[in-house]
Amino acid sequence: MKLFLKKISALFIVFVALAMLMSFGSLYFLRHSSFYKSSFLVNQVPQDNFDYVILGASDGLTTLNTKVIDSVLSIEGLNLSMDDTSLSSHYLMLQHFLAEGKQTKYCILVSSASGFDTYTNTLNNNDYRFLMYTNRAYVTEYYKQFPDTRAKILYYSKWMPQLGVSYYNAELFYPSLMSLLKPEKRNHFDDKGNFTYPVLNKTNQEITEFKAVSVEFSNPYVARIMTLCNENNIELICYFPPHESKKAIIKSSEYHFINHSSTLTNTAYFYDEIHVNHVGRQLSSLNFAETFRTYKTND
Amino acid sequence: MRNFIFKVILFSILIVVSFLYLYSKRSNPLVDNFTTHNNNYEIINLGNSHGANIKYRDNKGKRFQRAGNTLYYDLQNYKYLQEHLVDNAMVIIPVSYFSFGLDENRTDYIDPNAFVNYYYMFLPSSSIYNYSFKKNIQVYLNKVKENYHSVIDERFFLVEKKVNDSLSLEEKLEHHAKMRSETHKIMAEYSDPEKNVIYLSALIEDIIKNGHQPVLLTMPYADHYNSKFSEAWLDEHYYQYMNKIIDTYQVPYLNYSVDERISTNDSLFSNSDHLNDKGRIYFSDILFEDLRKIQVLNQ
């Protein structure tokens, strides 16, 4: 029995050591790649001061094109949205942005009307993209707060990285192998962090009526993002992207907001119910630039 | 027995041949400068890196200076080059503020034998200061190694980090002057100035004996550099010895250190104590003008 236990422990130790080595290696190469927004921000964004930064999920990613806004207002912007995430991940991205010693005057928080209200205490699908920075306190604290098993796996990856890297092997291990060869490759976003959906042959008809959705900003993360912005004297602006059927109604609230939820009134601009396509993006970016100009002037 | 010795000898010949091949592979610019002469010179100058400020218009004049050179080796270089000079040729001897404080083999370098090993390659063994046969072999081996690595292993030459030159030229010179002056002050007190005086006097006596014309010279420095040296310091470490030699040998002496035509104009300097190309041309014209006056005087 002793021999069996010795053999088993030898096998187990070597396996764990090898797996740990490989996963640390893959996290290391991910840290030096720009495949995901978290390491893109560290490796491919030389400037340190920005006029505005866009935080959002897939809607933030595809609605505002910072290049258009920058050319119109001749300012410097960066799109840090990540698809399939929620306000909690935007808070984490803001922490990550500040931890890199970068500064911005404005922070554009993009979310649908319901996103500002509903809050589910679960890990988002793409929150694993911060795993390569587990050695930073704010990332592990973020993973620690969620009860579900995926969050636990990511939290314990601080010491046993193979937990996270093998659970998300398709999303972390293989991109790290690829970024070993091409470190500057980005995952579907351009050098300013924007992405757009193609123009499908959608019907071209007017949208006449929108369903009203009231917004109270009850998601606790809005307040947390607000406090973080105030600490670093950043001006927070909540932006409601164009929606094909819903119109956001905001009663008076202490947050600055730009409500463009019903500005695009033709289905031809929409890729699907909540995402605009390439043409829609051009229009909403120009609209946003105009309204954003008024903010810029009065301060 | 004989067979064994034969094999050993054959093997060592093989090694020696490959060494000679590698040795001959790449010539050394400094050594070539001192060894290849296609005509006799009318005017030459010795000295250290400051000696590079002189630019000759035709192949009648040539620079025989070397970065960080010492007065002892100025003497030996002159002895080595004297038969290549036309009679009553002019020999310019630039002397820097710190020249009197240096020891013969520049043992103040980090790698004590880094300075002298170039001289092993062409100067006769009698003129090398505490010459050692072992050291000579070492130098040849290092040269072989250097040639090999420069051909095979580019990484051997460390690429210096690009200093972010956001500083203006003026700030750069100021910063450089502060750093250089401190090291030069240390060098000035490194070893016994008396023996350097002896070497300089021997050099001048040789030049006069051969019927050549010695000219002592102090190179122009930027005001930033000059301002770091107090009058008292200069007298004690520099002018005290220079005046003694000038009086004893009545040697013509040109002092451009604080010449307002050059020192005040920052655009002429590549760093606080070396001229850039534009500066060299401008300074050489002035120098040749003054030299012609001296030559007329002597005739």
Place this chain on the structure above:
Amino acid sequence: MLFNSIDFAIFLPIVFALYWLLTRYPLRAQNSLLVIASYVFYGWWDWRFLSLILFSTVVDYCIGVYLNKLSDDRKRKYLLWTSIGVNIGLLMFFKYFNFFVDNFVTAFTFFGAAIKPTSLNIILPVGISFYTFQTLSYTIDVYKRKLEPTHDFIQFSAFVSFFPQLVAGPIERATSLLPQFTMKRKFDKIQAADGMRQILWGLFKKIIVADNCAKYVNVIFENYETMSGSSLMLGAVLFAFQIYGDFSGYSDIGIGTARLFGFNLMQNFAFPYFSRDIAEFWRRWHISLSTWFRDYVYIPLGGSKGSILFQIRNVFVIFLVSGFWHGANWTFIVWGAINALLFLPLLIGKRNRVHKDIVAKDSSLPSFFDFVKILMTFILTCIAWVFFRSDTISDAYHYLAKMINISAFDYPIELQTYVYVFLVFFVIMEWLGRRQQYAIEKTLINYPRFFRWSFYYAITMIIFLYGGETQNFIYFQF
């Protein structure tokens, strides 16, 4: 005179030629040539050391002769102890005097009395621990009547001062080396070629493996506070390679040169890093020293007879003394103690004789569990080496403590790729040659001559072109 210096490169051929010219003359000529050559070799450092070695030779020669004459026991024991007293006394004075003074002072200041120590600046004569142990082994063997003392002083001094193994061992046993001086040596081409090959491999180990690692090890050990955990680990591993390359390189050059002159010295290193447990490691590391301690300290103390407690005491004594022999510093003693602690569980579990044969004798790869054992032993020895290398015990402790934290997973410091390449090549060659006396003794035997020559040519060129800055041999301080 360092083995990897140009002086030796000139000195060796001259002595070689003279030596084999004298074969026609009687034996004494060759031996006296050897003595002169060895004294020139040893005097190259500092001629004043010569007086020391001469004194030690004369004393032990006379004791040897008298021991043989006398027969009553009390006198013989008395003579033996004088020899031990002289040799150990010399060693103690030159090597450990300052150490005892300093500790004596610190002990006293600890109790409040400040004493001004008069520590003389004694330069440690090179190789003193090696030849004192060698002469000591001679007198003890003669005392135990295992050996007839020589009556030819030249022969004895040649034995003591035989230059290939004078400065850093292997510590030859009189019973094995002295007889070789009595016979006439005939030149044997194969043995000479083998000697040249061993010298070449020793130089490779010393210049390429040891010196290149030394460059980084010094950097890491000097400023270990600022280094990441993984660089500290890398530093420990590199030092393990450095000390092995340095010391076994020296032994190989020594054995190789001895073979050129027709002498056979014992194997000092049998690939210790492929051993599967600490007991085997100590049967393969510095064999001459460990066997010396076993024969002249462990067995007289009762060895493995007696109760288990008795054995543990003997083991501790052996390890501490051999640690202390390495240098006058607490770190070496702690290094010995750690090795003793690692050795004890094997001794208690009666498993210290388990791994006698060569690793993976028949297969070309070790079995997986052997591989894990080899890895574990290597890691343990590296941890012990940290104490061996650090200047003070607290340095070593902080070094190890700093190794185990999250930064252990960062990227270690940047090494030039050719260092990795040569280390991997070195490990492969050692593995292929693990059944032989040294790594490349027979690995290339059945290859065509052209291939063998190009291999030696490549190794020689690599030695010249990729050698690290010449560091002197670590073992010279012992």
Place this chain on the structure above:
Amino acid sequence: MLFNSIDFAVFLPIVFALYWLLAKYPLRAQNSLLVIASYVFYGWWDWRFLSLILFSTIVDYSIGLALNKTSEDKKRKRLLWTSIVVNIGLLMFFKYFGFFVDNFVTAFTFFGAEIQPNNLNIILPVGISFYTFQTLSYTIDVYKRKLEPTQDFIQFATFVSFFPQLVAGPIERAKHLLPQFEVKRHFDSNFAMSGVYLIIWGLFKKVVVADNCAFFVNQIFNGSSSYSSAELVLGAVLFGFQIYGDFSGYSDIAIGVARLFGFSLMVNFSFPYFSRNIAEFWRRWHISLSTWFRDYVYIPLGGSRGNKSKQIRNVLIVFLVSGFWHGANWTYIIWGAIHAMLFLPLLIFKRNRTYVDQYTITYKQLPKIVTTFLLVTLAWIFFRADTATHAINYIIDICRFESLSVVTFYKNGKSLLFSVIIVVSILVMLAFEFKSVQKHQKEVILSPYMAIFIAILITFMGVFKNPSDFIYFQF
């Protein structure tokens, strides 16, 4: 409790430690521990299943005893039939009740009568078909006096509910497994190590091969109309590997775990995809089930004695019943029928025993192996399709050949990645199996180095996000 779940990873060491701690005590202690562990393992799904297995155990235990006591034939035959009825009845009720009701209703609506079926929502207890067959084999063996019934109820309970093979086989023969419970198990570390390597190999086949294939198979089969014929063929092939990886993976883990406790279970799969004809495929695929049917159905029916038509009838019955055993759906019956059709020509031309003792494969036989594999894949389409019509449409789409693009396998980064992983994992699996086949080994034997390599493959190529169930759990 799934084998590839964290609860099992915790459960196994605890039981292992307790089991070998009890080695000092009398045999009953170990056996009762096994019973408890098995009931905990089985109850993990749904504790109500426990009552079912307990009932079945008690019935068969008492019948076994009674059979041994009475010697007069008529009584014994009646006891035997009660045991068969009880077991098959349980199976019928839980597994096929819904199926019969639906078909009864469709048959009636076919004739125009509207009946409102009150099918109770019966949840199919996991592994019911496996342990009922196992207890049945016990009673039949006792009836034929091939086996002495056990007097010790605990021993019999452990035999029925031995947790490694409880849920998905291999269906152990009482003659082979029961004696192992009577004798004291001594710990043999090499035997246990071989078990560990087998577990690792089983996990690899399940988590890496099967689950990765599932990614494409589910896509293609659910939307089979919108895929090109090449994709449909590949979908079927991948399902072939998925089901093999899944089921043989499970059996390997079961056998490995049993070895940890000192038991040796029979081999359930001996590299079926290297068989050179259908007959050999059925001698290598799910050996425990096919031998069960051969011993308790085929031979009683007259087996291969009697004239040709009788033999064909027996073969048809065995294939249809074993197909039907797999599930309460026409697709399984058709699947069985297809295999019967493929098997018959070999039987008729007496070539079904040709490769019995030819173990190593020669390259000349490669075309035979590939054709057998394609035929089996054809059958798998029916096995995987939801309904018979779906399977037939699937095959029709394949034969249309209007486009041969395989774009789904590389249309975006993720699917390209999965395709690469699938190709690599299948090649690794076949390589290891080929080595074992050529060396005439009964199972894949991993060396420690290979075990580490496979474990690394599992960590970095395995699918852990939504651990899919073992397919065989529905049977």
